[in-house]
Amino acid sequence: MADQSELLITGARQNNLKNVSLRIPHDQVTVITGVSGSGKSSLAFDTIFAEGQWRYIESLSTYARMFLEKLDRPDVDRLEHIRPAIAIEQKNPVRTARSTVGTTTEIADLLRLLFAKIGHPVCPACGTEARSYQPGDVAEVLLKEHGQSRALVLFPVDVKADQDLAALARDLVRRGFFRLRVRDEVEDVTAETASDIATRLKGCRELEVVLDRLVLREDDRARLVDTLETAFRESGGRCIAEIVGAGRHRFSQAYSCQSCGRIFETPKPALFSFNHPLGACPACKGFGNILLYDEDLIVPDRTKSLAGGAIEPWTKPSADWWQKQMLLAFKRRGIDISKPYNKLTQTERKLLWEGDGTGKGGVSAPPGRAGAKVEGINDFFEYLEGKRYKLHVRVMLSRYRSPVSCDACKGTRLRPEALAVRVGGRTIAEVAALTIATAAEWTRALPLSAFEREVAKDILAMLTAKLGFLLRVGLGYLTLSRQTRTLSGGEAQRISLATQLGAQLTGTLYVLDEPTIGLHARDTATLAGILADLAKAGNTVIIVEHDHTMIESAHFVVEMGPAAGERGGEVVCAARYPEFLAHPTALTARYLSGQETIPVPRRRRKGTGRALVLVGATEHNLKNLTVKIPLGTFTCVTGVSGSGKSTLVEETIYRALARAFRVENLPMGRFEAIGGVEHLHGVRLIDQEPIGRTPRSNPATYIKVFDDIRRFFAALPEARRTGLLPGDFS
Numbered sequence: 001m002a003d004q005s006e007l008l009i010t011g012a013r014q015n016n017l018k019n020v021s022l023r024i025p026h027d028q029v030t031v032i033t034g035v036s037g038s039g040k041s042s043l044a045f046d047t048i049f050a051e052g053q054w055r056y057i058e059s060l061s062t063y064a065r066m067f068l069e070k071l072d073r074p075d076v077d078r079l080e081h082i083r084p085a086i087a088i089e090q091k092n093p094v095r096t097a098r099s100t101v102g103t104t105t106e107i108a109d110l111l112r113l114l115f116a117k118i119g120h121p122v123c124p125a126c127g128t129e130a131r132s133y134q135p136g137d138v139a140e141v142l143l144k145e146h147g148q149s150r151a152l153v154l155f156p157v158d159v160k161a162d163q164d165l166a167a168l169a170r171d172l173v174r175r176g177f178f179r180l181r182v183r184d185e186v187e188d189v190t191a192e193t194a195s196d197i198a199t200r201l202k203g204c205r206e207l208e209v210v211l212d213r214l215v216l217r218e219d220d221r222a223r224l225v226d227t228l229e230t231a232f233r234e235s236g237g238r239c240i241a242e243i244v245g246a247g248r249h250r251f252s253q254a255y256s257c258q259s260c261g262r263i264f265e266t267p268k269p270a271l272f273s274f275n276h277p278l279g280a281c282p283a284c285k286g287f288g289n290i291l292l293y294d295e296d297l298i299v300p301d302r303t304k305s306l307a308g309g310a311i312e313p314w315t316k317p318s319a320d321w322w323q324k325q326m327l328l329a330f331k332r333r334g335i336d337i338s339k340p341y342n343k344l345t346q347t348e349r350k351l352l353w354e355g356d357g358t359g360k361g362g363v364s365a366p367p368g369r370a371g372a373k374v375e376g377i378n379d380f381f382e383y384l385e386g387k388r389y390k391l392h393v394r395v396m397l398s399r400y401r402s403p404v405s406c407d408a409c410k411g412t413r414l415r416p417e418a419l420a421v422r423v424g425g426r427t428i429a430e431v432a433a434l435t436i437a438t439a440a441e442w443t444r445a446l447p448l449s450a451f452e453r454e455v456a457k458d459i460l461a462m463l464t465a466k467l468g469f470l471l472r473v474g475l476g477y478l479t480l481s482r483q484t485r486t487l488s489g490g491e492a493q494r495i496s497l498a499t500q501l502g503a504q505l506t507g508t509l510y511v512l513d514e515p516t517i518g519l520h521a522r523d524t525a526t527l528a529g530i531l532a533d534l535a536k537a538g539n540t541v542i543i544v545e546h547d548h549t550m551i552e553s554a555h556f557v558v559e560m561g562p563a564a565g566e567r568g569g570e571v572v573c574a575a576r577y578p579e580f581l582a583h584p585t586a587l588t589a590r591y592l593s594g595q596e597t598i599p600v601p602r603r604r605r606k607g608t609g610r611a612l613v614l615v616g617a618t619e620h621n622l623k624n625l626t627v628k629i630p631l632g633t634f635t636c637v638t639g640v641s642g643s644g645k646s647t648l649v650e651e652t653i654y655r656a657l658a659r660a661f662r663v664e665n666l667p668m669g670r671f672e673a674i675g676g677v678e679h680l681h682g683v684r685l686i687d688q689e690p691i692g693r694t695p696r697s698n699p700a701t702y703i704k705v706f707d708d709i710r711r712f713f714a715a716l717p718e719a720r721r722t723g724l725l726p727g728d729f730s
C-alpha cells in the first residue's frame with residue numbers, strides 16, 4: 001500500500017519526458033526547476049495538472065462533459081493519489097475594456113451592493129445630501145431636540161382624487177385607528193361619525209392618523225420607537241411628529257433632500273454598474289471614452305502639402321473626388337497647394353477641415369449630396385458615417401479615430417444619477433479610482449450609523465477580506481478601476497492567487513507557473529509565505545520556478561535536466577531542500593551553493609552616444625518622469641512591482657514608437673515629448689504572449705525556417721528534374 005501523503009508519478013513520457021518516475025509530497029510546497037526546455041512544464045502542467053483535469057472531467061456526467069473541451073490524457077503509466085487540480089498561470093487572458101481589477105475580483109459587485117444599501121444621494125437641485133430616517137433615527141432626533149416636550153405621533157394617508165373619504169375613514173376604523181387630525185383638533189372616528197368627518201375634510205389630499213400622544217422622555221424611548229415603527233409600516237415609510245407648541249416635522253424612510261424635500265428612489269445595485277444599461281453613462285455607453293477623429297492619424301505627416309497627400313484618407317483612389325474638389329478650392333482662393341500642412345494659416349486649415357458652405361468656389365455636389373459647396377475633412381467623415389452599414393467603411397473610419405475621455409462622465413463610465421450617491425462622502429467612481437491599499441483603509445474607517453453598520457455588516461466583512469487577500473499578494477498599488485487587460489501576466493496571476501486564497505479550499509493541488517516573474521525580491525518572500533500557508537491549510541503546491549528565494553523556501557525540490565529538449569526530460573534530483581543543495585550534478589543546486597557563478601561582463605558597450613529622451617511621462621503612477629535611454633546599448637529597467645516599469649517601457653515608450661513607425665496604434669501613456677526617434681529604424685515588442693495556439697504551429701514555422709528548407713528541397717536535382725516547386729513541400 002503506497003503512502004497516501006505523496007503524489008506518485010510512474011513512467012511519464014509527455015513531450016520530452018524520458019519515462020520519469022518520482023514522488024511529490026502532499027500538503028507541502030514543491031518547486032520544479034531546471035534549465036529552460038528541460039521538461040519542467042511538461043511534468044507540472046502537461047502531466048500532473050492535465051491528469052488532474054482529465055480525472056475531474058471523467059467524473060462528470062456525460063451531459064456535463066459535452067460542454068467541456070475534450071482533453072487528451074497525458075502520456076504516463078500511473079498517477080496515484082492525485083488531487084483536484086487548479087492551475088494559476090502567467091497569463092492575462094482578458095482583452096475586453098469592460099473588465100477591471102474591481103470587476104474580476106468581484107469587489108465591484110460588493111461596492112455596488114454597499115452603495116445600494118447605504119449610499120446617500122446628493123440632491124442635484126441644491127447639492128444638499130439627502131438622508132433617510134429609520135424609526136430609531138427619528139426617536140434620536142426628537143429626544144435630542146425636543147426632550148420633555150409633549151408630542152403627537154401621526155402618519156399620513158394619501159387621498160386619491162375621487163376617493164370616498166367616508167369609506168376611507170371607516171376602513172381606518174376597521175384597521176384599529178380611531179383618531180384623526182381634523183384641522184386643529186384631534187377627533188375620534190367611529191363607523192357612525194365617519195361620514196360627518198368626511199364632509200368636513202372634503203377636498204383634502206391627505207388624512208392624518210393620530211397614533212400616540214406622549215411626553216418625549218428618554219425613559220419612554222422604547223414606546224416612542226414602537227409607535228414610529230407602526231407609523232412607518234402603516235404609511236409606507238412616513239411619519240409626522242407634532243411637538244405641542246413647537247411645530248411639526250416630517251420624516252421619511254425614503255431618501256429625501258433635507259433642503260428642498262425632493263424624494264429619491266432607493267438605488268438598485270445595477271445603477272452602479274457601467275456594464276448595465278441602468279448605470280452606464282448614456283454619452284459613452286459605459287466605455288468611459290469616445291472615439292473621435294484624430295488629426296494625428298488623418299494628417300500623419302504635417303510636413304506634407306495638400307497636393308503632396310497630407311490628408312491620408314484622401315490619398316485613396318475612392319476619395320479622389322474629395323481631394324480634387326479641395327485642390328480646386330485652394331487654387332480658386334489663391335492658396336498654394338504645395339504649402340506644407342504645418343505652414344497653413346488658421347483660415348486655410350479651417351477651410352480644409354470645415355469646408356465652405358457660402359457657395360463661392362464650390363465645385364459640384366459630392367456623390368449623393370445636394371448643393372455646391374467646398375467639402376472639408378469633417379464633411380468627408382460625416383458622409384462616410386452615413387455608410388457605416390458597409391463593413392469596409394467601418395474599418396476605414398476606425399483607422400482615423402482615437403479614444404478620448406468621455407466629457408459627460410469624466411471617464412467614470414457611470415450616469416449622473418449613480419454619481420449623485422455617496423458613501424462616506426465618496427461616489428462609487430471615486431472609490432473605484434482608489435488603490436487597493438487606500439480602499440482597504442477607506443472601508444475600515446467608514447463613518448457609519450449603527451443602522452448602516454448593521455445592514456452593511458456582511459458586505460463590509462467580505463469587502464475587507466477580499467481587499468486583504470489582494471494586499472497580501474502585494475497588489476495594494478493597483479487601482480480598482482485599472483483595466484485588467486493592461487495588467488502584466490504576473491499581476492493577473494497574483495489576482496487569481498488572491499481569489500484562491502479567498503476560496504479557502506483544502507485538499508487541492510495548485511500548479512503555478514513562475515509566479516515570481518516581474519516580482520521584486522522584496523515581494524518574493526511575501527509570496528513564498530503565502531504559498532507556504534496554502535500548503536499548511538492542507539493543499540499541495542507545485543511551482544515551476546527559477547527564483548532562488550522560492551527554491552530556498554520550498555519543502556521539496558525537483559530539478560529537471562540535464563539540458564534542454566532531447567537532452568533533457570530526466571529528473572536530475574528530487575529531494576528535500578538540504579539534500580538538493582548538496583546534490584553533486586544538479587545545475588541549479590550548484591549555482592545556489594556557489595559552486596557555479598555567472599561572470600559579470602568584463603567590458604561594457606559604450607553605445608552610439610545618441611539617446612532616446614522621453615519627457616514628462618505621467619501615465620498611471622508615473623510622476624512627470626523624464627528619462628534618457630542610451631542607444632546602441634542594452635538597458636534594463638527595474639523596480640518593485642507596481643513601480644511603473646511596464647507603464648514606462650511598454651505603455652509609454654513602446655506605444656509612442658509604435659505609433660511613430662506606424663506598427664501599432666494603441667492608446668499611449670501620457671507624456672509631453674519624445675526625442676531621438678530619428679536615430680531609430682523601427683521598434684519591436686517581445687512580450688510573454690504565446691506566439692501561436694494552433695497544433696500546426698511550431699518554433700520552426702514561427703521563425704519561418706521552413707521557407708528556406710522548402711526552397712532547399714525544391715533546388716535539389718531530383719526536384720528540379722520532376723518540376724517540383726517550394727510550395728509542393730508544404
Ligand SMILES: [Zn+2]
Nearest residue numbers: 123126257260
Ligand atoms: Zn434639494
Ligand SMILES: [Zn+2]
Nearest residue numbers: 281284406409
Ligand atoms: Zn461617459
